[in-house]
Amino acid sequence: MALIGSARRSRATRVPPVVLAFVLVPLLAEAFWVFWPAMQGFYLSLTSWDGLAAPTFVGLGNFSEMLHDAVFRTAAINTVLWLLLFGGLSAVLGLGAALLLQQERRGIGFYRAALFLPVVFSLVATALVWQAMYQPEGLINNVLSAVGLDGWRHAWLADQDTAFYAVIVPALWRQVGYVMVLYLAGLKGIDPVLYEAAKVDGASRLQQFRHITLPQLRSVNAVVLSVIVIDSLRSFDVVWALTRGGPYHSSELLSTYMYSTAFQSLRLGYGSALAVVIFVLAFGVIASYLVRAFREAD
Amino acid sequence: MTATHTSAHAGKDPGTDRAAARPAPRRPAARGRALRTTGFHVSAGLLSALWLLPIALVLVTSTRTFDDIAAHGVGSWPRSFTMDGFRQAWVDGGLQQALTNSMLVTVTTVLLSLGLASMAAFALSRYDLPFRRVLLLLMLGGNLLPPQILLIPVSKLSEVLGIYDRLYALVGVQVGFGVGFYVFVLHGFMRAIPGEIQQAAVIDGASPWQIYWRIILPLARPALAALSALSFTWIFNDLLWAITVLRTDTQMPITASLIGLQGQYVSMWNIIAAGSVIAAAPTVAVFLAFQRHFVAGLNLGAVK
Numbered sequence: 251m252a253l254i255g256s257a258r259r260s261r262a263t264r265v266p267p268v269v270l271a272f273v274l275v276p277l278l279a280e281a282f283w284v285f286w287p288a289m290q291g292f293y294l295s296l297t298s299w300d301g302l303a304a305p306t307f308v309g310l311g312n313f314s315e316m317l318h319d320a321v322f323r324t325a326a327i328n329t330v331l332w333l334l335l336f337g338g339l340s341a342v343l344g345l346g347a348a349l350l351l352q353q354e355r356r357g358i359g360f361y362r363a364a365l366f367l368p369v370v371f372s373l374v375a376t377a378l379v380w381q382a383m384y385q386p387e388g389l390i391n392n393v394l395s396a397v398g399l400d401g402w403r404h405a406w407l408a409d410q411d412t413a414f415y416a417v418i419v420p421a422l423w424r425q426v427g428y429v430m431v432l433y434l435a436g437l438k439g440i441d442p443v444l445y446e447a448a449k450v451d452g453a454s455r456l457q458q459f460r461h462i463t464l465p466q467l468r469s470v471n472a473v474v475l476s477v478i479v480i481d482s483l484r485s486f487d488v489v490w491a492l493t494r495g496g497p498y499h500s501s502e503l504l505s506t507y508m509y510s511t512a513f514q515s516l517r518l519g520y521g522s523a524l525a526v527v528i529f530v531l532a533f534g535v536i537a538s539y540l541v542r543a544f545r546e547a548d
Numbered sequence: 549m550t551a552t553h554t555s556a557h558a559g560k561d562p563g564t565d566r567a568a569a570r571p572a573p574r575r576p577a578a579r580g581r582a583l584r585t586t587g588f589h590v591s592a593g594l595l596s597a598l599w600l601l602p603i604a605l606v607l608v609t610s611t612r613t614f615d616d617i618a619a620h621g622v623g624s625w626p627r628s629f630t631m632d633g634f635r636q637a638w639v640d641g642g643l644q645q646a647l648t649n650s651m652l653v654t655v656t657t658v659l660l661s662l663g664l665a666s667m668a669a670f671a672l673s674r675y676d677l678p679f680r681r682v683l684l685l686l687m688l689g690g691n692l693l694p695p696q697i698l699l700i701p702v703s704k705l706s707e708v709l710g711i712y713d714r715l716y717a718l719v720g721v722q723v724g725f726g727v728g729f730y731v732f733v734l735h736g737f738m739r740a741i742p743g744e745i746q747q748a749a750v751i752d753g754a755s756p757w758q759i760y761w762r763i764i765l766p767l768a769r770p771a772l773a774a775l776s777a778l779s780f781t782w783i784f785n786d787l788l789w790a791i792t793v794l795r796t797d798t799q800m801p802i803t804a805s806l807i808g809l810q811g812q813y814v815s816m817w818n819i820i821a822a823g824s825v826i827a828a829a830p831t832v833a834v835f836l837a838f839q840r841h842f843v844a845g846l847n848l849g850a851v852k
């Protein structure tokens with residue numbers, strides 16, 4: 251440790267210019283495509299702009315408009331619901347799958363791969379697969395008929411009451427495998443000695459789970475939570491491919507509303523303000539993610 | 549999760565569980581283990597079947613004829629077999645062009661962003677640059693920003709630059725947006741490489757470029773493989789950036805084209821399913837070829 255420390259210090263005397271370039275080129279690429287546009291985005295949220303004429307400054311006008319915008323309210327509530335349902339269920343199901351499939355035994359690779367395979371699909375392809383399942387004559391309705399639940403048959407995506415939930419299912423189908431992988435890695439990192447000791451003390455399975463597994467998974471939980479919140483707020487593809495936020499905005503998320511406001515209604519100022527709302531919702535997670543990264547960076 | 553909850557369960561459970569855990573007389577224990585193994589395979593098998601069902605369905609649907617689907621519905625047993633859906637999606641539906649676009653953008657972006665990111669990670673992890681921690685986290689922070697805040701300015705920026713509706717614009721924004729995350733992951737990996745290796749090279753008169761290219765990069769190969777597999781699927785599967793900076797159908801990548809296909813061939817499920825299979829094939833192939841790296845990649849990025 252001391253040796254590395256002193257080596258570092260002696261290297262610090264002069265950083266070769268080529269090494270500076272190694273950092274500056276990627277940093278400039280990111281500054282150009284991310285930091286500079288982000289600052290513009292914040293500025294545009296304070297303007298009214300149709301994309302052609304010059305933007306006019308309206309202060310917080312866009313944000314006060316949101317207070318009276320019923321679609322915004324639906325989209326915001328849906329986004330929170332999405333976070334709770336999609337996020338909560340994918341965490342619980344992912345942990346459940348990881349617990350089921352944690353032990354190395356014959357055939358385990360196949361089961362894991364089966365749950366994991368959807369992760370590599372694009373959400374658009376996923377959405378289309380599920381759209382076929384949701385059709386009036388699709389597999390889901392046919393299965394319902396076959397088990398005698400004819401009354402449950404439904405135009406799942408066309409009904410305002412079910413569209414939102416029908417969109418969550420494919421998103422979950424794809425996310426569970428990902429969360430499972432994170433938890434599997436976490437479970438593998440737990441020292442088996444802890445379980446041995448608990449068994450000697452006569453702890454039940456549930457007590458072991460409660461007092462060893464869960465506390466040991468704390469850092470993975472934090473990661474899963476961050477991943478889920480960030481993914482939830484970014485969720486766009488699956489809704490766009492399945493319903494475009496319809497029918498009557500019933501499956502609208504802030505991200506889809508932002509996109510259609512900006513690029514279809516061409517209200518670029520208001521769209522930017524919606525993007526700022528998404529940013530503000532994500533900010534806490536980003537900040538805590540960075541704080542954790544900051545601690546680990548050295 | 550609450551105390552009452554656990555104690556309620558704990559009061560009920562120990563009997564059954566202790567019987568399983570404690571060394572009981574040989575024979576019942578063996579039978580119990582066999583039972584549990586069977587139970588495991590049944591539940592895991594059912595779960596896997598449920599998960600694979602939609603994939604099986606799309607494969608079957610893609611090989612049915614349109615008449616079959618029209619007559620019996622998309623959820624019925626197949627009564628026909630044809631590869632016609634693939635031909636129509638590939639040729640008439642324009643997926644050939646779309647797949648070419650996707651591959652061009654994806655391969656270029658993966659190479660460029662990992663090349664740039666590995667350089668930055670090398671510099672930040674192997675040299676005492678001023679503010680290196682701040683730089684590292686600034687770059688990671690850029691990747692964590694919700695893309696929505698960037699969409700409008702990026703589309704305008706590419707218009708101003710005259711690259712709107714060109715594949716370069718998509719490559720540019722994908723590189724800029726992704727590079728921060730790759731730097732962060734590679735930095736973590738490269739930092740763990742012992743300093744002595746580098747010092748020995750310095751003594752032998754190696755330049756920073758030689759150290760990077762000949763020593764650090766080969767040592768970082770596992771992380772690079774994992775990140776390549778991961779970023780390939782991310783970029784290949786992206787929809788949002790593509791529809792933000794591209795407009796013409798012939799420029800669109802496969803995700804956007806699939807949505808177009810869905811509009812063009814309403815309820816012609818054989819074509820739409822065939823299109824989905826074509827769109828999923830490259831990432832599934834990457835996954836199967838790099839399964840271990842791929843899964844490692846997910847953890848590399850996350851367990852931070």
